[in-house]
Amino acid sequence: GQAAERGIELDDCSYRYFILFFKSELVFPQFPVVLNALKLEISEVPVMNAAVNPPTELSKIVVGLEIHAQIHSNTKLFSGSQVGFQAPPNSLVSFFDASLPGTLPVLNRRCVEAAVMTGLALNCTINRKSLFDRKHYFYADLPAGYQITQQRLPIAVDGTLTYSHLGGRNRNTVVTKSVMIKQIQLEQDSGKSLHDDYRSQTLIDLNRAGVGLMELVMEPDMSCGEEAAAAVREMQLILQALGTCQGNMAEGQLRVDANVSVHRPGDPWGIRTEVKNINSARNLARAIDYEIQRQMFVLESGGTVQNETRSFDGKTGHTIPMRDKEGLQDYRFMPEPNLPPLMVYEACSTAPPGVAPSQVVVLEEVRERLPELPSVRRQRLVETYGILPEHSFTLVNEDGLMDYFETVVRETKAGPRKVIGWVMNELQGLLHQQNLSLSQSPISPQALAQILNLQENGQISSSIAKQVFQELWKTPGKTAQQIVKEQDLGMVNDSTEIHRICQKVVDSHPDQVQAIRSGNKKVLNKLMGLVQKETKGRADPVLVRAVLEQKTS
Known part of the structure; x- marks a missing residue:
């Protein structure tokens, strides 16, 4: 009503935008005061759930990430218990995981190798000597009352992650940026607390307790949700390529905390809030962009941003307060007395004499096992096959799609650009339409290559090739040649x-x-x-x- 009195037309987007804020936890001034403080007409206000880049002349945004990556290992970090996501509750728990008196940690070599390999892939300096610490806090899902981590001297420091995303008006311009990696540290995961509201009980599952984690701490070098999401996707691809983390965010194998603050140009950094345990790259972008806008509204309306921890509600698109940090918790860090310093050696020749090779981690051996990383794959695809950069993103980002494409290219006479058109349009189109993964595709790369070879040999036309593709999708047991013969689809060239x-x-x-x-x-x-x-x-x-x-x- 007040908007109408001021002669401002409140369109649907603007209406949703302001309703979103008035439903949030904040107590805002009256509607005209908000408009005056922002110096904006309603039609100029961006939609909250969109990927927003706020005007730099009004504010500076600082975003940093902490990624907890569950190490892909058969056993836990300090015990011989198996690791399994779908195992029955409390079925994968050793005496050490349950913190029974007298049990001692035994370091898992595979977890150390995974951290070293990840550090090398991210251009980190690998500390030849790192230390373990105890971080004390009291949760029911942490039976020891402390977490073994690496606070003082982590295994890897000072790395960089180069990531790219598609920008521009048509989303076809590759924007490449870098974020500094402050450190990578090894630590234990906690168990799970399952809240039973019906019985007013909290149930504890210790299957996850003691599973090895890599905590990757990024410097606050990002300024919006889109950049953060792109960085996390790139990190996910790198970890999957290395085999150090499966990266399934839905199963908690990759969890992200975002630190967000807003300040005016020339002022000190603002008070930050932390958004915890975000479970997808898309929700990460949404949470950060919402939090940026929320803090901008608080500051522009004369309020003060609280130093607090928040969670993200994917249904509403809101961040919700969990607990404040005004009184910083004292974790009482202390050296872990039951673990010696962790030593990593440059070469076998530098390892202590008499030590079995299976008991040490050697940098030169880990370097030799480094696979082709996603950024190198994209560059190779563009240079080798002459495809567009945006197509290289899709091939690398979609699990198994690059191998599918290269198999078709090897087995057909058709050029790579023709193959990429079929993969992007026909194959991906049907997969998305039917909500299938590539592994569920009824058409193998060999079958697609057969269709293209029939077309290249002049046996079928381009329109018939698409018809054969559709028929193969419905009847995957047949071959392209069989369909052409049975339905008399051969080229008329008489x-x-x-x-x-x-x-x-x-x-x-x-x-x-x-x-x-x-x-x-x-x-x-x-x-x-x-x-x-x-x-x-x-x-x-x-x-x-x-x-x-x-x-x-």
């Missing part, structure tokens, strides 16, 4: 037959023929379409064009 059909089309459309003879050559395409209609898409297009050009000249 010159006499093509001449007869073309003459029929020309005689039936004198106006179009006259238009072509008057110089409108585009009309020829219409006549070609009519010929293809007569032959149900089977006529050789090259021969058809040549005959029509002759008959309309």
